[in-house]
Amino acid sequence: MGLVRTLKGDTGGQVMLLLLALVAAVVPILNLWVPESSPWHLSTYTVILLGKYLTYALLAVAVDLVWGYLGILSLGHGAFFALGGYAMGMYLMRQIGDRGVYGNPELPDFMVFLNWSELPWFWYGFDQFWFAALMVILVPGLLAFVFGWLAFRSRVTGVYLSIITQALTYALMLAFFRNEMGFGGNNGLTDFKDILGFDLQHDNTRIGLFLASTVALALGYLACRFVVNSRLGRVAVAIRDAESRVRFLGYRVESVKLWIFSFSAALAGVAGALYVPQVGIINPGEFAPLNSIELVIWVAIGGRATLYGAVLGAILVNYAKTYFTGVIPEAWLFALGGLFVVVTLFLPRGIVGLFARFRRSTAKPAETTA
Numbered sequence: 001m002g003l004v005r006t007l008k009g010d011t012g013g014q015v016m017l018l019l020l021a022l023v024a025a026v027v028p029i030l031n032l033w034v035p036e037s038s039p040w041h042l043s044t045y046t047v048i049l050l051g052k053y054l055t056y057a058l059l060a061v062a063v064d065l066v067w068g069y070l071g072i073l074s075l076g077h078g079a080f081f082a083l084g085g086y087a088m089g090m091y092l093m094r095q096i097g098d099r100g101v102y103g104n105p106e107l108p109d110f111m112v113f114l115n116w117s118e119l120p121w122f123w124y125g126f127d128q129f130w131f132a133a134l135m136v137i138l139v140p141g142l143l144a145f146v147f148g149w150l151a152f153r154s155r156v157t158g159v160y161l162s163i164i165t166q167a168l169t170y171a172l173m174l175a176f177f178r179n180e181m182g183f184g185g186n187n188g189l190t191d192f193k194d195i196l197g198f199d200l201q202h203d204n205t206r207i208g209l210f211l212a213s214t215v216a217l218a219l220g221y222l223a224c225r226f227v228v229n230s231r232l233g234r235v236a237v238a239i240r241d242a243e244s245r246v247r248f249l250g251y252r253v254e255s256v257k258l259w260i261f262s263f264s265a266a267l268a269g270v271a272g273a274l275y276v277p278q279v280g281i282i283n284p285g286e287f288a289p290l291n292s293i294e295l296v297i298w299v300a301i302g303g304r305a306t307l308y309g310a311v312l313g314a315i316l317v318n319y320a321k322t323y324f325t326g327v328i329p330e331a332w333l334f335a336l337g338g339l340f341v342v343v344t345l346f347l348p349r350g351i352v353g354l355f356a357r358f359r360r361s362t363a364k365p366a367e368t369t370a
Helices: 002-007 011-033 044-068 077-099 109-113 129-153 158-176 203-229 231-248 253-279 289-302 308-327 329-346 350-369
Strands: none
Touching: 002 011, 002 203, 011 044, 011 203, 011 308, 044 077, 044 203, 044 253, 044 289, 044 308, 077 129, 077 158, 077 253, 077 289, 129 158, 129 253, 158 289, 203 231, 203 253, 203 308, 231 253, 289 308, 289 329, 289 350, 308 329, 308 350
16 A cells, blocks of 8 residues: 555656556566577676666666755765665675785775785774675765765755765765775776676676666656655655745744755665676766766756656666767767757657657547547
């Protein structure tokens, strides 16, 4: 019953979840059981690509929650995504053990190369999956909580808040590039072997990670939809539309912003954690401000304040990126910028809004005829 109430009136979300269930059922069959000689066979490379798209979609849902329903244009969610990825990467590095290039059972290869004598204290515990999974949520969530407490309490809003979030991710990028930080420096963390004892290069493991990404996206979407439909979500929309009035009515605006912003950051961390074992690397480039700006473009193109529009935008834009960077790589960023301008000027509600407008235009003649 709770699920029914959460999805009540959300036709787009229902369609999206049905498609996710269909994809989760079909992709393993086409990859594992259909022979490679068949035209219906789905390559492992495609499975990895689809899994990556799903993690991006979960990240886009997290951004849409704070931008579409709370009115906070965050240009720093790429940092929360990267922090979740680093937490998972640290666990994967600890699983390598003596199978690394230098054969050190305790220290990752990059630490041996830099002549580190012992494991830093902040790497302790990452040999356990449960601890890494906890850090995936806690580290981005706590950073967002501290940042949000300082920013919202000072009533920083609008473009100023966006600039500060971008400065945050840029500062983290510069910090993680330094070798002495203990996170692999410019090269980051890579050469992962297995996860929970399963070989990361095995097709079954790839399918398992793909299915985990599918489930995480579905659960993340449902969680965000639950927040939006709750009393907290209604207050958030009121803050987005008229913050001063909500404050005048006696609501603790800062607390609402802080809770939703922290939750969104934790969700972005989960997306990053699922992304890393599928692509096989995490480096400071994931903190780049351009990445966070691209997230906003995904949401804007798909349809802000719909959640499922963010999923659509993330998958379509990243598919286009994969295609065009292979065909005309030098023109991709220009195409992306032009697409964002077109959507901003002519499709303020994104692709989802275009579909809604089309439905209304086809429904009116039918009503007139009746």
